Amino acid sequence: MSITKGQIESHGLKLDEYNKIKDLLGRDTNLLELGIFSAMWNEHCSYKSSKIHLKKLPTKNNIVIQGPGENAGVIDIGDDDAIVFKIESHNHPSFIEPYQGAATGVGGILRDVFTMGARPIALMNSIHFGSPNHKKTQHLLSGVVSGIGGYGNSVGIPTVGGETKFNSTYNENILVNAMAIGHVNKNKIFYSKAKGINKPVVYVGSKTGRDGIHGATMASAEFDENSDQKKPTVQVGDPFTEKLLLEACLELMKDNSIISIQDMGAAGLTSSSIEMASKGKLGIELNLDKIPCRENNMSPYEMMLSESQERMLIILDDKKEKEAKKIFDKWDLDFVVIGKTTDTNRLILNFQNKKVADIPISALADEAPLYERKWLKPKITKNKIESKDFKKIKTKEALLKILSSPDHSNKDWITDQYDQVVMCDTVQKSGGDSAVIRIHNKNKAIAVSVDSSANYCKADPKSGGKQIVCENWRNLISVGAKPLAITNCLNFGSPEKPKIMGEFVECVNGIKEACEFLNFPVVSGNVSFYNETNSKSIFPTPVIGGVGVIDNLNKILSMKTKKVGNLILIIGKTFGHLFQSAFLRENFAINDGPPPEINLTNEKNNGLAVLKLIKEKLILSAHDVSSGGILVALAEMSMTSKLGLKIFEPKRVPSSNEYFFAEDQGRYLLEIDKNNLKKIEAILKKNNIFFDIVAEVQNDIFEIEKSFSIKVNDLYNNNNQWYHKFNAIN
């Protein structure tokens, strides 16, 4: 039986790609082998369109223990403590089946972290939905949020924060990016590289079912109106089994019986076995009759391509089989030797006493096509909009409009569905600039923030790419952390379109530039292309997850103002840049113009100066200035503490709206004790840092001199009303 053109296409392969496969094998494939190639060569697993560009990113420095290429990245935070983290997308499945799509996204990223020997200590997410008025949004939002919560709550890992945004660009392609963070002793990290011949290959965890077959191929194609029919390709999660698998793996990892371990994620058994063999430059031989199956009569094709969840592949020290099995028996999980490592450098699959597949490992892992896709440099709009209209709207009215908008409104109604404090180390939950998680039993903590700025990236991909890295860096600093490294999830449309590819390349270039300048390496990540429906692509949406360290728990800061009479300083210059701002979007529906400029030198100097002040214990609370500008940031500080602010009239910028709502970058708001002002001024002047006094903390009333005043409680109510209205209408 030879392979037909239709079969090749339905496996998401191009004809010339299949011809390359034939050349590599010296023959036609059978259907099983075609399935295996399609699973390994699809965009999701092979990074064939992105690899050339991702190579440009900085991935090393003195704190990086493991960069991209493993299950997750690992960084050193001192005292033998290491942090393992990664972000990953589950966009396509979540649109088709929001609860399971989001839940298994969380499950997959947790496995990536505990596969490396780390106990997961926190989960974060970045979720993007279409317009709140779109007919699918309510259903997708509620499904995704309960899926994220349903999985993380049950496994018992706190979901400590993230971001939820709305834009019609995501109407038919939502984004669900989940990040997991784990802690491990840096001398006890486990990797996926196989070593040694004739070592048992062990299958542990859940049984294999028919769910998720070709999930990775589905995630490598765009959607059309028949996307609902793809439901069977979405996996079903079982957080209970995940919890058992987590505990069993960590128990087994206490001694040295594991040679290598790999989670069965995208493309399941296929990619996990091939990756382990490929990294170890070995062969692998599996007996498919041994695979624990959930259903009867499963074919080799189904077993190899199933994406059933909560499964792992382990290459074990052959003398430790018995002890290892005992642990998995204790946790009532399957533990089956399904094959062995070989020196043939081939993947050989046997089923019912017949060899059903025989492929050189390198053909699958190393020979996947690499594309230097054509790309067009994005056009950056420079047009100026008449700015006189901006002065017409009253500052108070504009502020309330932003605070009550979907993107800026309080998200407690989401985060209340996540257990944020299980494990009892969550020092700061969502709602602040970064989440802060204590290292168990130690006097130190890590800070984590997840950020994206799709509007900026759409307007200027390169500048936008830089901006998110900078914002992430600021968010970490604002809670007192020294920023260390990032993971990224790059969500884009079809790479086969030069315009989209241009957005991708430029975003990556921007991320690269900022990461290099800030010594903020990328240690793990994921690319999600083909986020488009009927040829309409989403805005370029890179998401950055950053981790920083706080070396003493008493240095942790929040945005909550502390005491009446204290002053609020702004660090960094305000030029009045309103294009791409929340102010123009929410009040005038204007989406034109360039995003704010990024000055990396200022960004770095300002950040380091703030860290210095924090170290000297001169800062009482801090908040980064981002979407919405100074006034929104000040309002957020007030709403957190319920203390008011008396804000001084701006001096330097043409209009007060430009001053208060501009989204110029590199700025922080800092609360200080009046008595320390001189000392702080001296430090800032010495370091050539621009600063100004913007407000004074007072009781109850939030006001701008000679402009308006409002009760903090009313601000709070405005900030809290959107969801209730949204729910009432839908």
Add this chain to the structure above:
Amino acid sequence: MKSSVIVFPGSNCDRDIAVALEKLQFKNSMVWHKETELPKSDLIVVPGGFSYGDYLRSGAIAAKSNILSEVINAGKKGSLILGICNGFQILIECKLLKGALLRNSGLKFISRNIFVKVQSTTNSFFNKYSKNEVLKLNIAHNEGNYFTDKKHLEELENNQLIPIKYCDEKGNINLKNNPNGSINNIAGIFNKDKNILGMMPHPERMVDKILSGEDGLPLFMSLMN
């Protein structure tokens, strides 16, 4: 004081409660659900989490596990037993406590800090609090909506068997401050002899100033008395 924390597959607040107990100098042992004997202990804790994935019904499968028959025996003999969250659900399923925990009235999982008002201090669990004291505790559950029949409710109310009720920051007990629809704002109940307590809020999450507070500490101190 010796304590035992029961660990089921799917328990996930077992470490948290152990940390809290050890902080207060309890000599604690973790007891795996497949065990058939309990170590000698002054306090048995059935912790929070999702035992057996909460499949079938929260707490239903755990209630049938090996160790539970020992817990039931100990409870009947007067041992102190504390069931928190999923532990409360398990104590109900194994009939050490009466009533039912229904799905939250809002039909969503709720996790947030709430307030409860101490109703009674003449028992082993709350004697270090004062009556009407308002505590900030954390809840995290999907099925915490306590319900029972009229007769049992009267029994609970009349015999000081409801030690804590949901309230607001100032101590007002009303529907608005009831997070899950629980009858009479009940956050926890005793059995008749007050040696068995089931509560939805997590006291072990409030024993550390740097997290969100220490209002849970006196509960464990009460048990030391």
